[in-house]
Amino acid sequence: MSADILPVATSAQVRAYARRLVLRHPRALAGALLLHALAAAAGLVGPRLLGGLVQDVADGHAAVDGIALAIAGFVIAQAVLLRYAYYASARLGERVLAGLREEFVDRVLALPLSAVERAGTGDLVSRTSRDVGGLSSVVRFAAPEAMISVVVVVFTAGALLLVGPLLMLPCLLAVPAIWAVNRWYLPRARTGYLRENEAWATLTDGLAETVAGARTVEALGLQERRHRRADADIAGSWERERYTLGLRLVAYPVVTMSFGLQVTATLLIGGIYHVHGWASLAQVTAATLYVQQLAGPVERLLDQLDSLQLGGASLARLLGVATVPADRAPGAARPRPGQDAAGTRLAARDVRYAYRAGHDVLHGVDLVLRPGERLAVVGPSGAGKSTLGRLLAGIHGPRTGSVTVGADGCEVPLVELPLDELRGHVALVTQEHHVFHGTVRDNLVMARPDATDEQVHAALAAVGWDGPGPDAVVGSAGRELSPAQAQQLALARLVLADPHTLVLDEATSLLDPRAARRLERSLAAVLDGRTVVAVAHRLHTAHDADRVAVVEDGRISELGSHHELIEADGPYAALWRSWHGST
Template identity: 40%
Template sequence: MTQQQADGQAATPTDANPEPQQASARTDANPERQTVQETAGSGEPVRQLLPTATAARTRAAVGELVRPHRLLALCGFAVMVGATAVGLLIQPLLGRVVDLAADHRPPDAITTIVVLLAAVAVVQGLTTGLGLSLISRLGETVLARLRERFVERALGLPLEQVEKAGSGDLTVRVTADVSLIADAVRNALPELARSLLAIILTLGALAVLDWRFLLAALLAVPVQVHTARWYVRRAVPLYAEQRIATGAQQQQLLDTIGGSTTVKAFRLEEEHSERAAGRSWSVVQLTMRGVQLVLGFYSRLHVGEFIGLAAVLVTGFWLVRDGSASLGTATAAALYFHSLFTPINSALVLIDDALSAAAGLARLVGVADQPPPEQPARPATPRDASITVTGLCHAYETGHPVLHDVDLTLLPGERVALVGASGAGKTTLAKIIAGVHRPSAGTVQLGGAALHELGPAVTRRTVALITQETHVFAGTLTDDLRLAKPGASDGELRSALDRVDALGWAEALPEGLATVVGEGGHRLSSAQTQALALARLILADPPVAILDEATAEAGSTGARALEKAVARAVDGRTALIVAHRLTQAATADRIVVMDGGRIVETGTHEELRRTQGRYAALWEAWSDSRDRGV
């Protein structure tokens, strides 16, 4: 994967394993956004989740999205009002039938009423369908625009911010949260709008029959309002907590599965299983709290229904008894109130979906509101492909430094291997040089210009970062390659594949380079996936390449082939290679050995072996394990 084309990965820093334990919300400097911070265990980095918009900002964002489509919104609302009003004619017509029956009128007397009932049903069905169609069109249009803003901002987020949040947070927002909102737009919101209109117009119809019927019906309102407020106060924080817990669960699964090799190597299977189980159990507990909340909601709601219906029936009895209303009018009033059960229950039930969708919407707006990356007014231009690191220090959490006063220089075209034990700071140093993280102290210069002088755009064009977590996008192999160079010809694609010894297997695919790969397509092996990333590197053609254990996921045979492919891909570029295998380091122009966040040795393979220092010990241990077939 090349950093310029953002190959879709977001890796957790391997030199500091962030393990969030508990979530808490706080308001940042911008009152329109809230950021959520997950506290970590002692000595571990803090997971800073991506911002979540406040309720006021979320409403404002929806208004901004709807404003260009005001006419469509007004038309949809007007048609829905008309459809609901037509439907309210059914109860008076049925009440008229009761009056005719009470007066012992002949059956022919209700013929006209039956025809009118049929006409009301047809007109209401047609207008309701049209109104829902218009509202759905509005919802889908607004959702599509929100998705575009979200994706645009998500792709522009600094990689450092994504890594601090953890890829699980962004994954949940782009999957579960979007699904919740889409479902609400397509189902819950149109039905909620129709239910609210039905409630308002039905109460108005009760007042038209007799104002005392309206007063009787309103006796249920205090119970229903109290029930709704009781539910909302508990549901809003609960659903927000559920979203955070789900994101933490996703992140834990990504960390465990993505780092399965390391987990197994250090025999941490049981510990990671317990962490995953703990995350999952938190989600289960929150879900059960939601179920209990809904059950309590319904039990309180039924009390209001019984109070209101009893009041309307008693009122009708007294009005008919003293001659103030006919039996048909009382019947119509009772039918009106009974017809309120469905829209009221639907509206209050849909509040559940609406609140859940609102929580997801706030998370999307929080990301969509992120400002684009700052670009220097006049970005500097690197004079060459050199790298100069001076006095570099970095800590993911205050008081727990990962790098200490690192000085390093790479000459243009030089290939330098970075080696050291796990946790030595190799990945952190590589990502700082690539512009993923900003150092706590010190400077990084590319071609004599500091990273902040170059800006994100120039840095992406200058430096490519490839890790072991390469992503294969769904689509043809040709399209996947052209992500690195959209205008590349078929000949250029084949040349890039051939240079990394991938043309043979690529042309052997069922449809050759036109074969669909990625999700739902032809599955590529780990070695093939890495070769694809190297081919993209060649097509993107950056002057500086940084490879962070890019051959780690391949087996021994595949790794040897990939090491040759890496050598060809970085030929002519300044390359910093975090070496997973020392055989790869041995062929580098220079080797830099790190330990405890410091550079402790530097030199060629032969020079370092002769000094009998740390690298020599690593090489000897590596050779012994290779001889034993480990």
């Protein structure tokens, strides 16, 4: 497993959260428990009446009709009560599940982007799909069934005690076996289900990578390698599922045999009691029926323990999302987003950054952006351009050094700014964009909810929008946008947000060169006076920039204007000649 997988909550945290979640609705919980208690009580009358009927028959004077009608009445009463009890439990379960889902969505949206990127797609997708789905089943079915079983077991045991304390002794014969097997099973099951879900996350991650990079896989002939990765992930998942299946194959037969032992022991020992005059025929009959009736809820309870273990593992993974440490610590004094952009600058000083401990990808980078300038960041693939862009946008915090924003005398590290303030200063646009289901306007105003129609139209016009109108539905189940239009939409959203500093990480890479150049020129006009950092591999961006920063091996090897660097005849001049000659 990846060392950067999202954390998992402890057993104590899961139990504490489960208690808080259920107790949020005390009246609904009390109502459901009361209905189940009444249903259980109604179900206990029948065996007692039937035991008395057997005794009366043995004594030669039985009122069969009256007892039969009474038994039928209590059976009907139990059925009605169970109907409303299950309905109350289902309503409570749905309310609990709704609250849990809302909290999980809030936790996911609050995750630092850097943590999401390190964890990978598979882990988060498996938590939002498999774990949420598994927990939904537990909340809807397993938890109510377990609660019902506990109520029925308590009432049935009480009724058995009232029939005759001696007749409870046979039931105790199965307790050591059931206790021992559950003591062995439960801790292993939790660990097994956690490992099973982790394996599923790895499998999901590999399949997502293969699907997302299908064209690259085909172009580079990587099909066999991806097949081997998928086969290995499936084998790992199967091995862990086989482990939990093995646990169940040991625990379930022991529990089932214990129930059969209880009924047999009650009949045998009850018969001995009756022969010696220690129990009446009515008591033995009622006790046997109660033990048989007790077996059902106890078996369901133990059966649901497995589902509860699976649900507990899922809940631990969902709650673990909330334990991801924040990547920023708001400071006391901060520059405000509304201050004059002309006096605000972004600065990186002695910045080092590592995705893995001991492996820096940036090495002592110093860069001070001039307010209102356009800086192009160029360099070979893997040099650290995008990493530097993300640090300048506040996505990542530096390992050492600082990235600050503000005017002279009022600079603050980006990591001390809450996200809403940070995005008022600097915003990042990459080559990867998502179009949300909704109208074009919905996709834009998420950057500025109070935007007017005029501002929306102006933002679209600024990027040369050639897609459908603002009221057109796009995204899933809507009108499909081309990659270029999706990028235009993201850039229009950026214009609407209106931060004073923009970081464009190859934001026009999916557009053809002519369209990209036209779009960048229109942005330059709209963003006049704003600071722009453009990470690009097309050097025409560098040609138009005020300054060019050349990044090589995690360091800025050159910094200056296009003409200055051409005259210096260094790495940038070599890149320019190579790129210009290929076009």
